[in-house]
Amino acid sequence: MNVSKTAEKSSEKPGDAAKGRKDVAEVLPEALQLGELSEQLGYVLKRAQLKVFENFLRCMASLQLTPAQFSVLLLVEKNPGRNQTEIASTLGILRPNFVALLDNLESRDLCARIRSTNDRRSHILVLTDKGKAVLARAKKLVATKHEARLNELLGQANREALLEMLSKIANEF
């Protein structure tokens, strides 16, 4: 059968019962049923990721660092002497898209491009002193505000288990 092109809502509109606050027992049709959606790992994963990034941005508001920028600073600090291609590809960022991101960090004097003497095509990336200082403050904010809140919500053991499973998916799926 095909659907007809008009439809009736149930005698009352969904909002009316809740707004009317009648004193008889009644179904509150306000909230929708997620149904199988709440069992879809991809769906829940995406919603959780958005919440975590949102909170990250709030925690980092004073330093104006996005998750992507923070990940670049962390990776450059841990891997001095690497060039743009190496840093970008490790983070899953395409080289063309990495240019503007680096321009931003460099304009804020957080990191610097240095022309390599061995291969004059490539730019070695380093943190400036200011970049090191900002990164240190960022790490503290993340630890004390962001990750601490996650620990509080999940518990230390669960947080570690979660990280392990997500890593497994990221690396082996």
Add this chain to the structure above:
Amino acid sequence: MNVSKTAEKSSEKPGDAAKGRKDVAEVLPEALQLGELSEQLGYVLKRAQLKVFENFLRCMASLQLTPAQFSVLLLVEKNPGRNQTEIASTLGILRPNFVALLDNLESRDLCARIRSTNDRRSHILVLTDKGKAVLARAKKLVATKHEARLNELLGQANREALLEMLSKIANEF
């Protein structure tokens, strides 16, 4: 101190040792150290989410359904008689952005907008017969190919624990 504007790479370029395959013990500088990045929940969460969506799209290639489209079909099936605003907001999709998404599903005859007789401003959403059939096939593909693979990777118990923690983050963080 400020960084100098030139830099030397270590005597050999990073790729040389690996490519040269010398028989002496040697460090392979090829791969970068992720360092603290692999402990950042947000980073790992994002990478995992991308992998899961990628796999979802591969599993659904025959039906040409994106995660967002699948979630709409699931939610409309579970909540017949709801309008666009209700479905969209439940999924975290803004009303203006929901229009094109629905246009697509409607043009493929998977769902239909029905002008409500109670409130002629709103469009009730329903699945067409084809939409129901496609959704049924989609659910089977997701269960047998997508979620099954996740179960295989993590184990049933872990998969459930993962889902629970992600839900907690999505709902309470």
Add this chain to the structure above:
DNA sequence: TATTGTTATACTCTATAACTATA
């Protein structure tokens, strides 16, 4: 010829303002 960084460009997602038709 191949690679690094870069520009230009396009396509998807997401976000906001404003219009129309209804209420």
Add this chain to the structure above:
DNA sequence: TATAGTTATAGAGTATAACAATA
């Protein structure tokens, strides 16, 4: 006046092709 659906638009994020400098 307020709301539902819509349009237009702008901004991120992501993807590919091609160019200059260098290897």
